[in-house]
Amino acid sequence: MSKRIDVKDLNVYYTNFLAVEDVSIEIEAKSVTAFIGPSGCGKSTFLRTLNRMHEVIPGGRVEGEVLLDGDNLYESGVDPVTVRSQIGMVFQRPNPFPTMSIKDNVLAGVKLNNKKISRSDADALVEKSLRGANLWNEVKDRLDKPGSGLSGGQQQRLCIARTIAVKPQVILMDEPCSALDPISTLAIEDLINELKNEFTVVIVTHNMQQAARVSDKTAFFNIAGTGKPGKLIEYADTTTIFSNPGVKATEDYVSGRFG
Amino acid sequence: MNAVTANKLPNDSRQQPGKPPVARKRNSLSKGLLPRWAAPGIAVGSLILGAAASTLGGFSVASFAIYAAVIFVVASAIITTLVEGPRRGRNALATHLVYAAFLLALIPLASVLFTVLQKGLPGINTHFLFHSMNGITGAADNASVEDGTPVLGGAYHAVLGTLLITLWSTLISVPVGMLTAIYLVEYGKNGPLARGITFFVDVMTGIPSIVAGLFATALFAVIMGPTARMGIVAAVALSVLMIPTVVRSTEEMLKIVPNELREAAYALGVRKWRTIAKVVIPTAISGIASGVTLAIARVIGETAPILVTAGLANNINVNVFGNWMATLPTFIYYQILTPTSPTNVDPSIQRAWAAALLLIAMVMVLNLGARLIAGLFAPKKGR
Numbered sequence: 001m002s003k004r005i006d007v008k009d010l011n012v013y014y015t016n017f018l019a020v021e022d023v024s025i026e027i028e029a030k031s032v033t034a035f036i037g038p039s040g041c042g043k044s045t046f047l048r049t050l051n052r053m054h055e056v057i058p059g060g061r062v063e064g065e066v067l068l069d070g071d072n073l074y075e076s077g078v079d080p081v082t083v084r085s086q087i088g089m090v091f092q093r094p095n096p097f098p099t100m101s102i103k104d105n106v107l108a109g110v111k112l113n114n115k116k117i118s119r120s121d122a123d124a125l126v127e128k129s130l131r132g133a134n135l136w137n138e139v140k141d142r143l144d145k146p147g148s149g150l151s152g153g154q155q156q157r158l159c160i161a162r163t164i165a166v167k168p169q170v171i172l173m174d175e176p177c178s179a180l181d182p183i184s185t186l187a188i189e190d191l192i193n194e195l196k197n198e199f200t201v202v203i204v205t206h207n208m209q210q211a212a213r214v215s216d217k218t219a220f221f222n223i224a225g226t227g228k229p230g231k232l233i234e235y236a237d238t239t240t241i242f243s244n245p246g247v248k249a250t251e252d253y254v255s256g257r258f259g
Numbered sequence: 260m261n262a263v264t265a266n267k268l269p270n271d272s273r274q275q276p277g278k279p280p281v282a283r284k285r286n287s288l289s290k291g292l293l294p295r296w297a298a299p300g301i302a303v304g305s306l307i308l309g310a311a312a313s314t315l316g317g318f319s320v321a322s323f324a325i326y327a328a329v330i331f332v333v334a335s336a337i338i339t340t341l342v343e344g345p346r347r348g349r350n351a352l353a354t355h356l357v358y359a360a361f362l363l364a365l366i367p368l369a370s371v372l373f374t375v376l377q378k379g380l381p382g383i384n385t386h387f388l389f390h391s392m393n394g395i396t397g398a399a400d401n402a403s404v405e406d407g408t409p410v411l412g413g414a415y416h417a418v419l420g421t422l423l424i425t426l427w428s429t430l431i432s433v434p435v436g437m438l439t440a441i442y443l444v445e446y447g448k449n450g451p452l453a454r455g456i457t458f459f460v461d462v463m464t465g466i467p468s469i470v471a472g473l474f475a476t477a478l479f480a481v482i483m484g485p486t487a488r489m490g491i492v493a494a495v496a497l498s499v500l501m502i503p504t505v506v507r508s509t510e511e512m513l514k515i516v517p518n519e520l521r522e523a524a525y526a527l528g529v530r531k532w533r534t535i536a537k538v539v540i541p542t543a544i545s546g547i548a549s550g551v552t553l554a555i556a557r558v559i560g561e562t563a564p565i566l567v568t569a570g571l572a573n574n575i576n577v578n579v580f581g582n583w584m585a586t587l588p589t590f591i592y593y594q595i596l597t598p599t600s601p602t603n604v605d606p607s608i609q610r611a612w613a614a615a616l617l618l619i620a621m622v623m624v625l626n627l628g629a630r631l632i633a634g635l636f637a638p639k640k641g642r
Contacts, residue, residue, distance in 0.1 A: 056525055058448055085528025095519040099541040109527035112537050159523070166527055 002200045003069040003086075003169040004029040005050060010064035011229075012042065012049050014057070020046045021229035023064075025219060032192060032201045034211035034238065037221035038253070042230025043204045044092075046221070047172050050202065051087035052080040068169065085109070088168035092175040094155035096147035096162070103143040105158055106130060109166035125165055133161035134191050153184020160191065164199070171195060173203040177210065189214050208254055212242050220250045291342045301338060305331035328359060375616050382410065382613030391416035392573040392590075397600030404603040412599070412606075414614045416575040417590035420490065421621070423579050424569065424586055425559050427494035428501055433551055435498070436505025443506070444513040445535055463503040471499040472564025479568075490579030493569035493586070497558040504557060508550025512543040545636035552629035556622045562588035587618045 005027040012020040020042035027033050035043040048054040049062050052073060066073040073083050096105045106126045110117050117125070126143065130136040135157040139150070147158050156176060163171055173192075177185040192214045195201050205211050211218050218241040223230045234241065234250045245251045252258050309327025313319065332355045340348025386409070395412035403410045439456065447453025475496035479487040516539050524534040540547070570583035571593055591611045598607035 051526065053522065053526060056522060081528050081530055084526055089522075089526035091519060091522065091526075093519060095517070095523045097520060097523070097538055097542075099538075108524070109529070112524060112527065112529040112533055114533070162523075162527065 002029045002198065004200065005170060005202075006065075006067040006070075007050075008065040008067070010046075010049065010062060010066065012045055012054060013059075013061050013063070015059035015061075018229040020049075020221075021231050023232045025232060025235055027200060027202060028217070029200050030196055030198070031216045032196045032203065032214055034215035034218045035202070035204045035221060036206075036208055036211050036218060036253070037230070037233075038223065038258070039206075040226075040230075041221040041223040043219075043221045044174050045230070047174055047202060047204050048089075050170070050172055051089055052083045053089060055080065085166055086168055087170040087172060088163035088166060090156070090159050090163055090171065090173045090176050093179050094152055094159050096150075096155050096158050098146065098148050100147060101144045102139050102147045102150070102158060105147040106161050106165050108162055129161040129165040130158075132164050132195075133157045134187060134194075135161055151184070153180045153187060156180060156184065156188060157191065160188070160195075164195070168199065170200040170202065173201065175204050175206060178206060185210070208242075212238060218242070220245075220247075220253060222249050222253070290344055293339060293342050297338070298335065301335045302331055305334055332356065332359065372619070375612065375619055378609075378612035379616030380613075382609040383616060386411070387413035387610070387613055388418075388617075389413065389415050391575045392599070393575065395573070395599060397602070400598075400600035400606040401603050403606050404600075410606040410609060412610060414587060414590055414610065414617060416572060417585040417587045417614060418617060419575060419577060420569070420572070420584040421559060421586040421588075421618075423577065424490050424493045424497065424565070424584065425555055427491060427579055428497035428558060429551070429555055431494060432498035432501035432505050432554070436502045436551075436554075437509050437547065439502075439506045440509035440513055441535060441540075443510050445531070445539070460503045460506050463499070464507070466499065468496075468500055468561050469563040469567070472496045472567040474499060475564070475568050488568065488570040488583050489581055490569055490576075490584040493565050493584065494579065496564040496568045497561060500558050500561065500564070501554045504554035505551055508554070509543075509547050512546035512550065513539060515546075516542045545633040548632040548636055549629040552625050552632065556625045556629075559622060559625070560588055560618060562592055565589045566592070587614050587621075590614050591618070 005025075007023055007025045007027075010020070010023045011018060012023075023046060035047060037043050045054065050066060050073075054060040054062065062074060064074075068083075068086065072078070096102075097108060100108060103126050104111065106129050107117070107122055110122070110125070127136060127140075130139060135154060138154060139158075147155065150158060156179075160171075160176075177188050180188065189210065192201055192203065196216075203211075203214065215238045217236065218238045219235040220233045220241060221230050222233045234245060234247045236246070240246075241250060242254050245254060306327050308330050309323055309325075310318075312326040312330070313323040316322065332352065335355060336348050336352040339351040390411070390413035392412045392414075393416070399408075399411045402408050439460070443453050443456060447456070472493075475492050476487075478495065479492045520538055520542060521534055524538045525531075529538075565586050566589055569586065569589075571589050572583040572585045576582050576584050591614045594607045594611035594614070598604040600606070
C-alpha cells in the first residue's frame with residue numbers, strides 16, 4: 001500500500017523563473033522524509049511537484065522526472081488527477097470543506113468523485129479513517145456537525161483523515177503543524193509515526209526538532225540569495241544530518257547559526 | 260507626582276489621626292465631561308430656537324426641521340469643544356453630520372412608502388388582486404364615481420405577466436451569467452478572452468433599458484416578423500439587463516472562495532469541474548443566490564423595455580410565447596397616461612397606486628427572500 005519516489009534532475013519553474021534547480025532524491029517506501037531549509041528555498045514548491053499540484057498555479061511547470069515506483073508522473077498521457085489520487089496532500093492551514101459535515105469531509109474524496117459506496121461501507125471507511133487520524137474518539141458523537149466547528153488541531157487531523165480515506169500510496173505534508181499549538185503538534189507527530197507503517201510520508205517543516213523527532217531521512221534545501229534557485233544541499237539519514245552533516249551550510253543551519 | 264502623593268498619604272494619616280482625610284486629588288488623566296443630560300438639553304434648546312427662527316420667515320415644518328438640525332449640530336459642536344476639548348468637539352460634529360446624512364437619505368424612502376401606502380391601500384381588495392381589466396370600460400368607472408358603485412377591474416393579469424416575464428428572464432440570465440462568471444474566475448485566468456468578456460460585461464451594465472428593449476424587438480423581428488410582441492421578447496430584453504449584474508455578483512462571490520478549498524479537492528484526486536460544481540459553487544451559493552435575487556429586483560420594475568416588447572394587454576395571458584402581455588409597471592403607466600374613463604380619472608389613478616403598492620411589496624418580498632436564501636445556504640457554523 002505504499003510506493004517509493006525517485007526524482008531525477010528536476011527543475012521547477014514559475015513561468016520563466018527557475019525556483020528549484022536540479023534536484024535528485026530517492027524517497028523510500030514506508031518511511032518518513034523531512035524537507036528542511038530556510039524560508040523561500042523551494043521546499044514547499046518541490047513538495048508540490050511530487051503530486052503535480054505545482055501546475056495548479058498559473059505558469060507552474062517542471063523539467064525532469066518524478067518516478068512513482070518507476071512510473072514517470074510527468075510523462076505525456078499521465079492524468080494529474082490519477083497522480084493526485086495516489087499521492088495525497090495535507091496543507092499548511094487546515095482546510096476542511098465548510099459546506100460539509102465531519103463525515104462528509106472524510107468521504108469527500110469518494111463523494112466528490114460520484115463513486116457509489118454503500119452506507120455500511122461508508123460508515124466503516126469514516127470510522128477507519130478517523131481512527132487512523134486519531135480523531136475518532138473526539139468526534140464520533142458529532143459526525144453530522146460541520147467540520148469547521150472543530151479546533152485547529154482537530155481540523156488538521158480531519159484533513160489527514162480525509163487524505164487517508166482515499167487510500168493513497170504517498171502522503172505529502174506541507175508544514176502541517178505550523179498553524180497549531182504544541183499539544184496538537186504532538187498529536188500530529190504521533191500520527192505521522194503511525195502513518196509510516198502504511199504510507200510513504202514526506203513532510204516539509206520549519207521546525208528542526210520536529211524533523212529530528214519524526215523523520216527517518218532528512219533533506220536540507222538552501223538558496224544562494226533572493227532570485228536564485230533553491231537547491232538540495234544534503235540528503236541523508238536524519239541522525240547524520242543533525243549530528244554529523246557533510247556540508248558546512250547544513251551544519252550552520254541545524255545548529256541555528258543562520259536561517 | 261501621583262506616586263509621591265500616594266506614598267505620603269498613609270504616612271500623613273498615621274501621624275495625625277485626628278485630621279480629616281485629604282480631599283481626593285483630581286485625576287490628571289481626566290478632562291472635562293459634559294453631563295448626561297447635555298445632549299437632550301441641547302436638542303430641546305435647538306428645537307425651541309429652530310421653531311423661533313422658522314416663524315420669522317413664515318412657519319413651515321421643513322424650515323423648522325432644517326433650522327433646528329443646523330442649530331443642534333453647531334451648538335453641540337461648540338459646547339463640546341468648550342467643555343471637553345477640540346478633539347471631542349470635532350468628533351461630535353462628525354458624528355452628528357453622519358446621523359444627519361442618514362436621516363436625509365431616509366426621507367425619500369419614508370416619503371415614497373408613506374405616499375404609496377396612503378394612496379394604494381384603498382385600492383387593494385380581492386377583486387383588484389384576482390381580476391383583470393378585461394371588459395372594464397369607461398362606463399364602469401363613470402358609474403363608480405357618479406353612483407358610488409365599487410371600482411371594478413384589477414391587476415391580476417399584470418401580476419401574472421410580471422411574474423412570468425421575470426421568471427423567464429431569470430431562467431435565461433442565471434445560466435448564462437453563472438457560466439460566464441465561472442469561466443472568468445476558474446478558467447479565464449485573466450487571459451485576453453477573459454479581459455474582453457469583463458470589458459463587454461461592464462459595457463452591458465451601462466446599456467439603457469429602452470435600448471435593451473429595442474434590441475430584443477429587433478432580434479425577434481428578424482426571426483418572426485416585425486409585429487412579434489410577446490412575453491418571451493420582454494424576457495429576453497430584461498435578461499440583457501440582468502446578465503451583467505448576475506455575472507458581476509457571481510464573479511465576486513466565486514473570487515472570495517479560498518483557493519485552499521480548490522487545492523484540497525484537487526489533492527484528493529477530484530477533477531476540476533467536479534471541484535467547481537461540488538466545492539466552489541456550494542461554498543459561494545448563498546452569495547450567488549442573493550446576487551441573483553437583487554438582479555431580479557432591479558429588472559422587475561422596468562417599464563420601457565416591456566412597452567416595446569410585450570405591448571400591453573387588458574386580459575389574462577399566461578402564454579409568454581404568444582400575444583401581448585401586461586406587467587405591473589406598464590399597467591401603472593397606461594392607467595395614468597390613458598385613463599379608462601377620460602372624464603372620471605379617479606378609479607384609474609386608484610388602480611395605478613394600488614399596482615404601485617403591489618410592485619413595491621413584490622420587490623420587498625424578493626429582498627427578504629434574498630436574505631432568507633443567503634441564510635439558508637450559508638456554510639453551517641456551530642459545533
